[in-house]
Amino acid sequence: MNSPTRDIPLHARYDDELVTLDDVAEILQAPVNTVRLVAPRGTGPDFLKIGRRLYTTVGDLRTFIRMQRPEGAAAFADGASRAGLRRSRRTR
Numbered sequence: 613m614n615s616p617t618r619d620i621p622l623h624a625r626y627d628d629e630l631v632t633l634d635d636v637a638e639i640l641q642a643p644v645n646t647v648r649l650v651a652p653r654g655t656g657p658d659f660l661k662i663g664r665r666l667y668t669t670v671g672d673l674r675t676f677i678r679m680q681r682p683e684g685a686a687a688f689a690d691g692a693s694r695a696g697l698r699r700s701r702r703t704r
Contacts, residue, residue, distance in 0.1 A: 627671030633659070636668060640677075 622639055625631075636657065637644040650656035651666055657676035659666045 622670065622673070625670045627669060627674070629670045630662075630667040631670060631673060633666045633668075636673060639673065 631639070633647055633651065634644055637647045640647065647656060648666075651659045657668045657672045659668050661667075
């Protein structure tokens with residue numbers, strides 16, 4: 613589905629805005645099936661399930677992207693609690 617919010621760049625979106633699995637794949641420039649496979653493993657951004665669809669928030673996606681950078685991972689190692697930033701898994 614082509615929604616009007618897909619035209620808004622990631623940096624201009626609110627942290628609590630929900631994005632679909634397809635949106636995440638487009639933003640990360642990864643195949644949808646790859647994102648679908650990493651969602652239940654916990655190696656991607658935190659996803660929540662609403663009905664039959666998987667969503668994540670823009671804030672969780674930004675956190676995931678930051679964690680992929682070497683300096684992002686170092687910031688968490690310097691004392692910030694990653695557990696404090698992550699929500700409980702709601703994929704089931």
